[in-house]
Amino acid sequence: xxxxxxxxxxxxxxxxxxxxxxxxxxxxxxxxxxxxxxxxxxxxxxxxxxxxxxxxxxxxxxxxxxxxxxxxxxxxxxxxxxxxxxxxxxxxxxxxxxxxxxxxxxxxxxxxxxxxxxxxxxxxxxxxxxxxxxxxxxxxxxxxxxxxxxxxxxxxxxxxxxxxxxxxxxxxxxxxxxxxxxxxxxxxxxxxxxxxxxxxxxxxxxxxxxxxxxxxxxxxxxxxxxxxxxxxxxxxxxxxxxxxxxxxxxxxxxxxxxxxxxxxxxxxxxxxxxxxxxxxxxxxxxxxxxxxxxxxxxxx
Numbered sequence: 001x002x003x004x005x006x007x008x009x010x011x012x013x014x015x016x017x018x019x020x021x022x023x024x025x026x027x028x029x030x031x032x033x034x035x036x037x038x039x040x041x042x043x044x045x046x047x048x049x050x051x052x053x054x055x056x057x058x059x060x061x062x063x064x065x066x067x068x069x070x071x072x073x074x075x076x077x078x079x080x081x082x083x084x085x086x087x088x089x090x091x092x093x094x095x096x097x098x099x100x101x102x103x104x105x106x107x108x109x110x111x112x113x114x115x116x117x118x119x120x121x122x123x124x125x126x127x128x129x130x131x132x133x134x135x136x137x138x139x140x141x142x143x144x145x146x147x148x149x150x151x152x153x154x155x156x157x158x159x160x161x162x163x164x165x166x167x168x169x170x171x172x173x174x175x176x177x178x179x180x181x182x183x184x185x186x187x188x189x190x191x192x193x194x195x196x197x198x199x200x201x202x203x204x205x206x207x208x209x210x211x212x213x214x215x216x217x218x219x220x221x222x223x224x225x226x227x228x229x230x231x232x233x234x235x236x237x238x239x240x241x242x243x244x245x246x247x248x249x250x251x252x253x254x255x256x257x258x259x260x261x262x263x264x265x266x267x268x269x270x271x272x273x274x275x276x277x278x279x280x281x282x283x284x285x286x287x288x289x290x291x292x293x294x295x296x297x298x299x300x
Contacts, residue, residue, distance in 0.1 A: 044276065044284065053290060054289070054290065055206050055207045055285070055290070056288065057206075057237065058284070060272060061273065061274040062234040062235075063234040063236075063238055063239065063272075063273055063274070064206075064274045064275070064276065065230055065239075065240045065241075065266060065273055066239070066240070066241045066242070066281050067089065067092065067219075067242055067244070067275065068091065068092040068093075068170065068197060068243050069092070069244045069247070070094045070243060070244070071094070071098060071119065072093065072094075072095040072096055072101075072102075073098070073245060073246055073247075073250045075248055075250045076244070076246075076247055077102055077105050078249070080244065081109055081112075081114070083247075083256075083259060083260060084114070084263065087263040087264065088267065089263060089266060089275050090112075090275070090276055091114050091115070092115040092277045092279070093106075093114060093116055094117045094119035094169070094170040095119055095156070095157070095160075096119050096121055096123050096153075097121040099116075100156070106160045106161075107160050110161035111161060114277070115162075115277035115278060115279050115280075116157050116160055116162040117168045117169060117278065117279065118150065118167060118169045119153070119169070120146075120153055120172055121149050121153050122136045123173075124137060124138045124172055124175075124178075125137065125172055125173035125175060126138055126139075126173065126175060127139045138177060138178050139179065141179060143183070143185065145178075146185050146188055147188050150169075150188065150192050151192075154167060154192065166193070166195075166279055166282075167192070167194065167279070168193050168194055168195045168278050168282065169189050169192070169193040170198075170216075170243075171196060171197070171198050171199070174198045174200070176198070186212050189212070194211070194283070194286075195214060196213055197213075197216050197243070197278060198213040198215060198216060199215075199216055199218075200213070201215065201216075201217050202215045203217075203236070203238035203239060203240055205238060205239075206238070206285045207289055209239070209285065214278075215241060216243040217229060217240065217241070217242055217243065218243050218244075218252070219242045219243055219245075219254050220245070220252050220254050223257060223262060224261070226254075226262040227261060227262060227265045229242070230269075230273060233273075234273060239285070242262075247259055
């Protein structure tokens with residue numbers, strides 16, 4: 001649970017009620033792809049100076065959505081990337097060493113304006129989970145090993161064409177600790193990356209988000225559930241960060257119809273919902289809200 005603006009948000013509160021498909025145009029057929037589908041999304045400046053006394057989204061926008069995809073899975077290249085292009089949307093892809101298997105395809109993705117971001121190389125998670133490879137558990141890491149692996153991950157990003165400038169990170173399994181003593185490695189992450197994404201299933205409050213472990217809602221849901229999340233984010237002016245793994249394949253999978261329903265809704269509501277990469281929304285939020293002292297004074 002995360003508390004923001006006097007309200008407590010949890011995933012159960014967001015998606016517990018069933019949503020009628022009729023409210024979302026969730027069965028809109030996919031358009032055939034073509035050269036026109038490669039048109040870049042309109043740019044929103046992330047560097048204009050802050051001039052107000054409170055945070056506001058870009059003109060006309062009620063909320064922001066970032067579509068993030070973890071682990072450099074082939075189903076993302078096969079299904080998510082073409083769908084994003086069809087709907088003129090950009091995504092963030094948190095990659096591991098898996099990206100070496102399709103290096104040319106990931107390079108092409110970066111050229112289309114998608115964000116390539118870090119997710120460690122070997123995806124360390126709690127060794128208590130049976131699928132974690134021996135020697136690659138969080139318990140096997142210390143600060144030096146994690147720092148070296150993050151540097152290796154950054155070098156992989158650059159070799160795949162990640163643009164110079166700020167990079168972002170997502171914690172594997174949402175875990176922020178390493179070693180037998182569960183030492184936090186967030187201080188290392190903060191040295192390397194502009195912002196980091198976790199797995200807390202709630203919205204981000206742009207007025208208070210710390211960017212060291214931003215929340216993310218898992219995307220393995222139905223089309224109506226995904227659209228309901230976007231609608232709720234608009235109602236409260238929040239930032240919805242969605243976390244996908246498999247898209248029509250692999251694991252923790254969102255089916256293609258649900259993914260398509262979400263992207264269709266986002267394209268149809270681009271006037272009120274800003275859909276952009278994790279790094280671009282993070283940069284905008286950081287630059288468009290009052291400094292802490294000014295924000296605190298406004299609460300008196």
